Amino acid sequence: MGLGRVFRRSIRFTFRSKRRFLVFLLIFAIVSTIVAFNVDSIDNLRTDELLKHKGVIVRRANNATITYGQGQALYNDILDYTEKPNSSVTLDQSMMYTFSDIDPRLRIFNLDIHNPWLADFAKPSLLDEGRYPRTANEILVPAGSLQHRSISLNNESYEVSSELAVGQMLNFKSPTGDEINLKVVGTFDGSNLGMTNPSKQLWLFMDQSKYEDMLSLFGLTQTQNARVHQLSFVVDGLILVPSTYDQVGILNQQIQTMLEDKTTYGDFRNQPDSLPAPQTKRTSKNITVFLGFTIIGGVLLSTLFAYLISRFRRREIAILKAMGYSHSSVRISLIGELLTTSFSGFFFGLFVAQLLLFDWVKFDFSTLIRLPAIGIAFLIMVVIAFPGMVLTSRRVLSVSPAEAFRDN
Amino acid sequence: MSMRIILEGNKLTKTYRRGRSEVVNAIQDVSLKVYEAEMILLYGPSGSGKSTLLNLLSGLDKPTEGEIKFMGDEISKLSEKQLTDFRRKYVGFVFQSWELIDHLTAVENVEVPLYPSEINSAELRTEAIQILRRLDLYDREHHYPGELSGGEQQRVAIARALIKTPKVIFADEPTGNLDETTGNMIMRLLKTVCRRGTSIIIATHNEQLKEYADRIIRLKDGQMGG
Secondary structure, three states: OOOOOHHHHHHHHHHHHHHHHHHHHHHHHHHHHHHHHHHHHHHHHHOOOOHHHHHEEEEEOOOOOEEEHHHHHHHHHHHHHHOOOOOOOOOOEEEEEEEEEEOOOEEEEEEOOOOOHHOOOOOOOHHHEEOOOOOOOOEEEEEOEEEEEEEEEEEEEEEEEEOOOOOOOEEEOOOOOOOOEEEOOOOOOHHOOOOOOOOOOOOEEEEEEHHHHHHHOOOOOOOHHHHEEEEEEEEOOOOOOOOOOHHHHHHHHHHHHHHOOOOOOOOOOOOOOOOOOHHHHHHHHHHHHHHHHHHHHHHHHHHHHHHHHHHHOOHHHHHHHOOOOOOOHHHHHHHHHHHHHHHHHHHHHHHHHHHOOOOOOEEEEEEEOOOOHHHHHHHHHHHHHHHHHHHHHHHHHHHHHHOOOOOO | OOEEEEEEEEEEEEEEEEEEOOEEEEEEEEEEEEEEOOOOEEEOOEEEEEHHHHHOOOOOOOOOOOEEOOOOOOOOOOHHHHHHHHHHHHEEEOOOOOOOOOOOHHHHHHHHHHHHOOOOOHHHHHHHHHHHHHHOOOOOOOHHHHHOOOOHHHHHHHHHOOOOOOEEEEEEOOOOOOOOHHHHHHHHHHHHHHHOOOOOEEEEEOHHHHHOOOOEEEEEEEEOOO
């Protein structure tokens, strides 16, 4: 009860010493905001930009037709190359993206909804509206997709169309009566796919499992009907580590050599130009350096905080000790103040940052620093505050209660 | 006056090292006894060793030589933790500049010494208010130190010392920052506290306080005399 009361009171009293509280609140708010921005940037690299940093994309040349067999051959050969014992490239993820025309008005594409960033043409950051599919019967459509219905009236046939919207259900029935229901949960900017006239054909993007169900519903097979439009490979290793970028370069080189054989693999082209490795490498380096400085700065700041607090409160600490406060009681009172100030600063800084980042015109929440990044930034702040706490404790222990009486 | 000895210092010496070679004898061979409900004045000029002696007797510091007994038990050889316990249980302090915490109200300042204790918060608040009222601080409980006069602040400081019902109160120049009238009022108050059974040891160089003391111990250059 006693130490708990000391802790609770120290939190309450922190807000009372207004000037000291506001100064440190502001400093912690600035540091927290910088940390949160940094972590958010790195989180972006971890997800949306991951393919750009540690991946290689192989696409079909302009509207070339790549058969499933050709695509599969290249895909398997690249996997075989990376699995060789002496290979200097290790893969983390890979995916072959195909599409199939169900009929002239409907084309379906496969996705891996669990690794959305592997599909650079339909990744979460390209979403216009809605969200990324979470279950197999949820789908994406390119923005502006039209759905078609044929209507017969007085023996004349009419085409009517309307724009597909988020939340709309699509129902597909086979001649034998089997059916599949799909729900549109998001629209995305499909310009990466070279869509020139989306009204000609409806394109639906779905998880691999539902894609296969759709093919089977309409009596089609991958090998005969599917065409390959992209292969994505992500090498193993951490972003921000140079060897990861070396692997990307080696894999790119190898694929370039393989693609000279157009008869086996079809008219593919890899995307070395879309991977400005030196630039991304530089970005990652900058972020590492910035994060390093932030952490070092944060540690210095919390150390300075500890130093100033124990200096400002030196006499008060001596008096508390003289009155019979144990080391742990004094320590808890200071830690209460440090925690209150640093956490208040963190949340205040974050709140201001979110206000600044929020797109008030579109009322768009996607511009905000995301929850995982906030969580990681919070952990970093705790780590940063730790040396300050240790130092505060040490300095508190060094204050002698005899300082309570000045020599007269 | 009761003849029960509360505190006893025998042949106390405290030496400090100043720089590498110079040794300063802050207190040298000082012996004294403090009886229950006795007010003692440690009188001497600045640098005479009054504060050092207060530090030793109150368990804030340890003597280089000699022994200190509190109610018959030797305290000069206790560990830091045991000394902290001793101060928490038996000792109250009144400082020259009151040393109240600025951002705490009067009643909270009085409660501070007992925050780490197991006393229920409501009881603690009642007790603190009662003590403040006993010291004529009606309706000042929720004022901050900056809103109180010097005399009122010193009474809050005395209330803070009294809340633990200490056996001994150590006061360092308790009237040093007060005008004569207020200083006399504070001394009368301390005298009343003393009559109720608490021993009080006051370090001062103010000659006018002598009239309140039961006994005066003169210090000069770290030694008793006069």
